[in-house]
Amino acid sequence: MSDVILVIGDKNISSWSMRPWLALRHAGIPFQEVSVKLRQEEKTRAAILPHSPSGLVPVVKVGGVTINESLGICEWAAERAPHAGLWPDDWRARAMARSAATEMHNGFPAVRRELSMDILGRHPGVERSPECEANIARILEVWTAARAAFGQDGPFLFGRWSVADAMYAPVVTRFITYDVPLPAVATAYVEAMLADPHLQEWIAGARAEVAGA
Ligand SMILES: N[C@@H](CCC(=O)N[C@@H](CS)C(=O)NCC(=O)O)C(=O)O
Known part of the structure; x- marks a missing residue:
């Protein structure tokens, strides 16, 4: 089982979740996916908070740290899989x-x-x-x-x-x-x-x- 957990929102509407999810897939980084249902008011917040102190998804949990912000996660993915070329070479x-x-x-x-x-x-x-x-x-x-x-x-x-x-x-x-x-x-x-x-x-x-x- 992968040591990387990616917590995301509903795939139809969670634009921020889609971004790092795609980056991890393109980088070939295996991950466990945890999905939280958005737009459920307090229920959504209660479901996100145990994973993400910011109260927002996406978030990656790995190596004892929590990485939030979609672009921050993409940057971590580029470092974790340097040969995947998640940023251009030039x-x-x-x-x-x-x-x-x-x-x-x-x-x-x-x-x-x-x-x-x-x-x-x-x-x-x-x-x-x-x-x-x-x-x-x-x-x-x-x-x-x-x-x-x-x-x-x-x-x-x-x-x-x-x-x-x-x-x-x-x-x-x-x-x-x-x-x-x-x-x-x-x-x-x-x-x-x-x-x-x-x-x-x-x-x-x-x-x-x-x-x-
Ligand atoms: N700047 C953040 C934005 C994250 C964000 O706004 N996520 C939304 C879902 S797409 C969220 O978690 N909303 C919480 C809620 O609906 O309660 C990022 O880049 O990851």
């Missing part, structure tokens, strides 16, 4: 990938608020505020710049799959859920992400959880 690409990942981690509040993750849902008619449109435009700018500068070696933002892709995976599913019109470069990226077997496994897990709810 320092320029790596710097840009870190910048893209952190911009996602603390940015795009209108996208997060107005287009909340609902992988299996389809809500094409949802109105978007100007702030949300501006967030979307900036995301597309980040994707386009990454693909143009470093996309030669593969279909992901920096060619090979990286933590930057983990951070934007929930945006990919949101663009589908809310039927956001995309330029060709973004459509190709979305298709590549959806073809990723690990993302497919996560989506299948979401389907199973929703069916069993």
Whole structure:
């Protein structure tokens, strides 16, 4: 049994959980998965707190420590599996990938608020505020710049799959859920992400959880 425990929320809606889960899968790090049902008010908090003093998921428990924050977990995964290449090799690409990942981690509040993750849902008619449109435009700018500068070696933002892709995976599913019109470069990226077997496994897990709810 693995010494790594990853505590996550519901796969259909927990965008923050999806990111490190994908990173651990891509890194080939075995882990025990513990799932907490979100949006149950005090019950959710009571279920999370024994695992995570921050009261939030995702969290990794390993070696007697607790690692919270999705990006912090991805960084730990990159260190734990250095040969998995969770960050690009080239320092320029790596710097840009870190910048893209952190911009996602603390940015795009209108996208997060107005287009909340609902992988299996389809809500094409949802109105978007100007702030949300501006967030979307900036995301597309980040994707386009990454693909143009470093996309030669593969279909992901920096060619090979990286933590930057983990951070934007929930945006990919949101663009589908809310039927956001995309330029060709973004459509190709979305298709590549959806073809990723690990993302497919996560989506299948979401389907199973929703069916069993
Ligand atoms: N900045 C945190 C955000 C984590 C977060 O907001 N998690 C949500 C679920 S996606 C949560 O735990 N909510 C607790 C609740 O719903 O009670 C991260 O990057 O991990």
